[in-house]
Amino acid sequence: RKEVEQDPGPFNVPEGATVAFNCTYSNSASQSFFWYRQDCRKEPKLLMSVYSSGNEDGRFTAQLNRASQYISLLIRDSKLSDSATYLCVVRANQAGTALIFGKGTTLSVSS
Amino acid sequence: NAGVTQTPKFRVLKTGQSMTLLCAQDMNHEYMYWYRQDPGMGLRLIHYSVGEGTTAKGEVPDGYNVSRLKKQNFLLGLESAAPSQTSVYFCASSFVGSGTNPFETQYFGPGTRLLVL
Numbered sequence: 001r002k003e004v005e006q007d008p009g010p011f012n013v014p015e016g017a018t019v020a021f022n023c024t025y026s027n028s029a030s031q032s033f034f035w036y037r038q039d040c041r042k043e044p045k046l047l048m049s050v051y052s053s054g055n056e057d058g059r060f061t062a063q064l065n066r067a068s069q070y071i072s073l074l075i076r077d078s079k080l081s082d083s084a085t086y087l088c089v090v091r092a093n094q095a096g097t098a099l100i101f102g103k104g105t106t107l108s109v110s111s
Numbered sequence: 112n113a114g115v116t117q118t119p120k121f122r123v124l125k126t127g128q129s130m131t132l133l134c135a136q137d138m139n140h141e142y143m144y145w146y147r148q149d150p151g152m153g154l155r156l157i158h159y160s161v162g163e164g165t166t167a168k169g170e171v172p173d174g175y176n177v178s179r180l181k182k183q184n185f186l187l188g189l190e191s192a193a194p195s196q197t198s199v200y201f202c203a204s205s206f207v208g209s210g211t212n213p214f215e216t217q218y219f220g221p222g223t224r225l226l227v228l
Contacts, residue, residue: 044219
């Protein structure tokens, strides 16, 4: 089983739609969780960290289910500018351990 | 404040040639990382550094060497380039790695596109 798995998509949605991405991770010792966004031919950028209690940032909501080793990202009222690849990222809290990236889910929002 | 910069942006090499990719950050970050990104593979860690003068292997270190002689710079070397090393290389840095601040952000450079013929 791969360490971080995501549905690659693509997800094609109209403007204003609500879309949800899911991610599963294999290492039960993982402690930190993130969603990064990567635009075409650009570098990844942090979208939001994922807290145990779930967290919201404007139209974006992230949820964590430790028992199921599952992370989700919900985007409400999709905008054209949300079109990008969304990377699920996990790290175990061990000294020197870097981030493990999922392969990403591609979102295309159309007018 | 330029953040993380990478040099060069694009390079074409012949098999067997060597080159060095330079990463520089001006955020006084302790940790620096080199990743490669290939289609269908996602980002994979090559090497990383937890401070000046220290380096460690990541997931795919073979064929690469690194050096961190100055805190702000992290160099990635290819001793004898192979077509399998054709990729986009991203450098990243973060203030701390793990333990003291589990929610640190990694800041990425714009990438270096390398083609090995």
